[in-house]
Structure formats: C-alpha cells, structure tokens
Amino acid sequence: MPPALPAAPGSTSLPFWCYPHDTVREASQAGKGLWARWPGPTLLIALAAILFLAAACGDGEPSGRIAFLSDRDGNFEIYVVNAGGSGLTNLTDDVGTDVFPAWSPDGGRILFVSDRDGQQEVYVMDDKGQEVTRLTTDGGTHPAWSPDGARIVFATDRDGNFEVYVMDADGTAQTNLTSDAADDFYPAWSPDGSRIAFYSSRDGGGLYVMSADGSELTRLADVATTDRPPDWSPDSRQIAFVSEGEIEVANADGSGVTKLTEDPRDDRFPSWSPDGERIAFGSERSGNAEIHVMNADGSDLTQLTTGGGVLPHWSPQGTRIVFVSDRDDSFEIYVMNEDGSGVKRLTDDPAQDVLPVWSPERQSDE
Ligand SMILES: [Ca+2]
Ligand SMILES: [Ca+2]
Numbered sequence: 631m632p633p634a635l636p637a638a639p640g641s642t643s644l645p646f647w648c649y650p651h652d653t654v655r656e657a658s659q660a661g662k663g664l665w666a667r668w669p670g671p672t673l674l675i676a677l678a679a680i681l682f683l684a685a686a687c688g689d690g691e692p693s694g695r696i697a698f699l700s701d702r703d704g705n706f707e708i709y710v711v712n713a714g715g716s717g718l719t720n721l722t723d724d725v726g727t728d729v730f731p732a733w734s735p736d737g738g739r740i741l742f743v744s745d746r747d748g749q750q751e752v753y754v755m756d757d758k759g760q761e762v763t764r765l766t767t768d769g770g771t772h773p774a775w776s777p778d779g780a781r782i783v784f785a786t787d788r789d790g791n792f793e794v795y796v797m798d799a800d801g802t803a804q805t806n807l808t809s810d811a812a813d814d815f816y817p818a819w820s821p822d823g824s825r826i827a828f829y830s831s832r833d834g835g836g837l838y839v840m841s842a843d844g845s846e847l848t849r850l851a852d853v854a855t856t857d858r859p860p861d862w863s864p865d866s867r868q869i870a871f872v873s874e875g876e877i878e879v880a881n882a883d884g885s886g887v888t889k890l891t892e893d894p895r896d897d898r899f900p901s902w903s904p905d906g907e908r909i910a911f912g913s914e915r916s917g918n919a920e921i922h923v924m925n926a927d928g929s930d931l932t933q934l935t936t937g938g939g940v941l942p943h944w945s946p947q948g949t950r951i952v953f954v955s956d957r958d959d960s961f962e963i964y965v966m967n968e969d970g971s972g973v974k975r976l977t978d979d980p981a982q983d984v985l986p987v988w989s990p991e992r993q994s995d996e
C-alpha cells in the first residue's frame with residue numbers, strides 16, 4: 631500500500647469558466663432574454679462568446695465512464711462514474727465482496743468477482759448493474775475478456791491449485807488451459823486475441839505467455855511476487871510487468887526482456903498508453919507514491935503528480951489518466967490530463983475508492 635502522504639499542494643485547475651456548465655447555460659439564457667429586446671447582433675455575440683469559451687476550454691469535460699471499487703456501504707461494491715464527475719452509481723449493492731471489474735470491449739457489460747454465493751465466482755452484468763448472471767459455479771477470479779468479447783479468461787482453484795481457464799461469454803465450455811501443479815493466475819488476453827499472458831508460481835515464480843488455446847507455453851521472465859495482471863502493449867508485441875520493484879517489458883515471444891526503471895524505491899502499476907508510445911506507472915522514487923510517465927523504451931521519465939497517486943489507467947484516446955490518491959485524506963478517484971495538469975477529483979467519501987478502470991472507447995467518447 632502507498633505510504634501516508636503529506637498535505638497536498640494545490641492542484642492545477644482549469645479557468646473557473648471552464649468548470650461550471652451553469653456559466654455557459656446562463657450565458658445562453660441571457661442571450662435568449664436579450665434576443666427579445668435586441669434581435670440579431672446580440673444573439674450572435676452571445677453565441678460567439680459561447681463558442682469562444684468552448685474553444686478556450688480545449689477538449690472540455692472528458693466523456694466515457696470509469697468503473698471503480700468502494701467499500702462506502704461497509705463492503706466492496708463496483709461503482710461507475712462519468713469521467714467528468716457526474717452520475718456516480720453503485721452497480722452491485724450486495725453484502726458480498728464485489729471486486730475486479732472488467733469492461734467488455736463494447737463497454738456494454740462488466741465482468742466482476744463476488745463471494746455473494748459463498749465463494750468467489752465470476753459474474754457479468756450490464757453497465758447499469760442489471761441482468762446479473764453468474765458464469766462460474768466451482769470458483770473463479772481474475773476475469774478478463776477476449777478482445778472480441780466472445781470469450782472470458784479467468785483463474786480458478788477448482789482443481790486443487792490455481793489454473794487459467796477460458797469459457798464462452800455465456801459461461802459455457804469452461805476449459806483448463808494450464809493444468810499444472812503450480813498456481814497459475816492473473817491472465818491477460820493480448821489485444822490481437824492470439825495469446826494469453828499470466829503469472830505462475832512454477833520454478834520460483836514467473837511471467838508466462840501461451841497461445842489462446844493453451845499451446846506454445848513460454849516463460850518470459852522470473853517474477854517472484856505480483857498483485858496485478860501484466861499489461862499488454864496495444865500492438866500485442868510486448869508485455870509490461872513488475873519485477874522486484876522495477877517496471878520491465880518482454881517481447882511476447884520471450885525475447886528482449888528489458889528493465890525500464892532502475893531505482894531502489896518501488897515502481898509499480900504499469901499502464902500502456904493507447905498509442906503504445908508511453909507507459910504510466912506509480913513510483914515512490916520522490917519519497918511519495920506518485921504517478922510518473924515514460925516513453926515505452928524507458929526514456930524521458932517524468933513525474934506527473936505531486937499530491938500522491940497510485941494505480942494509473944489511461945483514457946481510451948490517451949488524453950487523460952485516472953488514478954487513486956489519498957491527498958484529501960481517504961483514497962479517492964482523480965482524473966488528470968496526460969501532462970499532469972487539470973487534476974479533478976471524482977469521488978468524495980471517507981471510504982476507500984480504488985482501482986479505477988476507464989471504459990473502452992465509444993463513438994461519443996471524448
Ligand atoms: Ca458488495
Ligand atoms: Ca495450476
């Protein structure tokens with residue numbers, strides 16, 4: 631867990647007239663009132679002012695949604711909030727522990743894991759929290775979608791140790807891909823659908839990759855401990871992972887294992903930008919847990935936050951990063967621009983609000 635953080639410095643803000651939509655709305659209404667008295671030029675001036683404000687605000691409020699976990703009702707639930715901060719909704723509302731949200735590639739459904747029926751099982755629901763369907767009955771966790779949304783990969787210890795399984799998206803055709811006496815877990819499907827990466831406790835612990843049917847198993851790197859799935863590059867050629875507190879990448883064929891960071895303090899949570907050019911990550915190298923970004927070859931490493939930050943995740947267009955910080959006392963969800971400017975808090979609750987995941991791109995996004 632991140633260390634305790636000192637008081638946060640002031641965050642960078644957009645000009646005040648970029649924030650409240652009411653300002654624009656009032657200008658619009660004022661324009662209507664003036665129209666009645668002075669038709670023509672006044673309305674045009676009002677419209678020009680509105681257009682100027684919109685242009686000056688750049689790309690404005692981010693669109694898309696963010697799923698996250700909160701224990702604000704006494705146990706963990708999956709929530710969504712619009713990336714602009716509105717529409718916070720509890721999707722699960724169950725006394726069980728509901729965790730590991732994973733957006734379907736079309737953004738219409740969310741996989742999650744719950745122990746509501748006694749043990750951890752994989753469930754799916756729509757993006758309103760409706761149409762909840764339990765997909766596994768013998769235990770399941772760490773679910774992830776295939777890129778086409780037709781299949782789901784997950785981990786289960788139903789056979790006595792953890793294995794990586796796949797199933798169809800309706801829960802049928804559950805198949806063991808690993809069948810090894812060691813624990814196999816945290817699977818991640820490559821964006822091109824051809825491979826699945828996962829961690830295993832085999833031979834002291836390692837990062838492995840296999841074809842999506844379980845064949846062609848390759849050990850990529852030694853990894854003794856992990857608490858997150860590995861992160862594929864968008865072109866499916868590389869995998870970012872954490873080993874002994876450093877961010878490393880490996881080629882999917884097992885070659886080219888490269889340490890991107892080199893600092894005695896922990897570097898964690900690598901998140902590949904959608905264009906594949908950069909990797910955001912959390913680091914304690916400044917003495918605080920802060921979000922950093924570097925080029926995908928490890929060059930041009932830059933600190934983005936100064937008030938504390940962990941668990942970065944990019945927006946689908948790569949213009950923003952969502953992250954978690956306890957700068958305002960409890961863990962909350964924040965969004966910032968890719969350069970660290972424009973930090974905005976999305977949650978405000980004494981409970982833990984953590985693990986934000988930006989929804990996939992839709993036509994209306996950003
Ligand atoms: Ca719950
Ligand atoms: Ca196993």
Ligand SMILES: [Ca+2]
Nearest residue numbers: 960961979981
């Ligand atoms: Ca909170």
